[in-house]
Amino acid sequence: MMPYWTDAFGNPASLGHFYGWEAQAAVQQARETIAAAINAQPDEIVFTSGATEANNLAIKGVAEAYLQRGRHLITVMTEHRAVLEPCAYLETLGFKVTYLPVQADGRLELTQLSTAIRADTILVSVMAANNEIGVLQPLAEIGYICRSHQVLFHTDAAQALGKIPLDVEALSVDLMSLTAHKLYGPKGIGALYVRRRQPRVQLAPQLHGGGQEQGRRAGTLYTPQVVGFSVAVQLSLERLESETVQLQQLRDRLWQQLQTLSGVVLNGHPHHRLAGNLNITIADVDGAALLLVLQPTVALSSGSACSQHQPSHVLLALGHSAEQAKASLRFGLGRSNTITQVDHVAQVLIEAVRSLRQNSVYS
Ligand SMILES: *Cc1c(COP(=O)(O)O)cnc(C)c1O
Secondary structure (H helix, E strand, C coil): CHHHHCCCCCCCCCCCCHHHHHHHHHHHHHHHHHHHHCCCCHHHEEEECCHHHHHHHHHHHHHHHCCCCCCEEEEECCCCHHHHHHHHHHHHCCCEEEEECCCCCCCCCHHHHHHHCCCCEEEEECCCECCCCCEECCHHHHHHHHHHCCCEEEEECCCCCCCCCCCCCCCCCCEEEEECHHHCCCCCCEEEEECCCCCCCCCCCCCCCCCCHHHCCCCCCCHHHHHHHHHHHHHHHHHHHHHHHHHHHHHHHHHHHHCCCCCEEECCCCCCECCCEEEEEECCCCHHHHHHHHCCCCCCECCCCCCCCCCCHHHHHCCCCHHHHHCEEEEECCCCCCHHHHHHHHHHHHHHHHHHHHCCCCC
């Protein structure tokens, strides 16, 4: 990224001089890398500020462009707020949205989806991997159902990119939201994949101004972030298989040790989940009190970074009570974690739970 803050400072849309050409070439290279990572074409990638903007562009952009076809959208109760809130916003404009429930393991039941599709349905939005419980949705099956009903399929793949293989052709995905910072890339950059062939997706831009990104998203591209995004994607793809094995081993080691505690349950499907995710509920312990004890050495959170103080809507959708949802912890393991760290976390956590339980009114 460094050269694009200094010597190669050109605007990638300024094609009248070599500073611009240099930046434009870097952006083009990045666009090709990111497109190839999901088996798309470079002209199907629209750079955005992240997955939040990509989700907004996909959902509002499709809703506006297909107004004449219908005003019904389908999504799922466990989606990220960056999907749920654009949908809620569309409801205030007169659109209808169906929020599908999930099964106890966090996965969508496919007949529920088929049944929910109506003649006026224009978009189905289902995330690839959940940010709290790591659960993977059956994208290929969902894509097949959408295709056979001629309804567009959007997926928020913020958590999935670089963690599981993604192929927009094999999955019949029409729009896909991506972000760099979930795979060790810079913050403030992401992309929306927008299918241009079979079918050609219409999209109403949500940012108006310059003609950048083929009129789909106005604004000067942030070249260093774009370059950083593509390098992060490249590195993640190269390491995808080995890292998945490594993370899964660490995650399973952690889970094995935590199961020596009584009253601990795993949230979300045991196998259809991200390798680095562990989400558990610990009975009779206040999650907030636990976090406080762990804070000096363990970087852990209960729900998502975006809604700290309410019980997780994801865990509620799984059938948990608010009480249970608050007694839950989400562990996110990453590239740099070690066995020593995992063992430390398990030890500190087990001690903290035992001591909290001893002093609690429950025991
Ligand atoms: C992090 C995340 C987002 C938001 O992405 P930003 O790039 O931070 O805007 C959206 N959806 C999911 C599933 C996420 O995990």
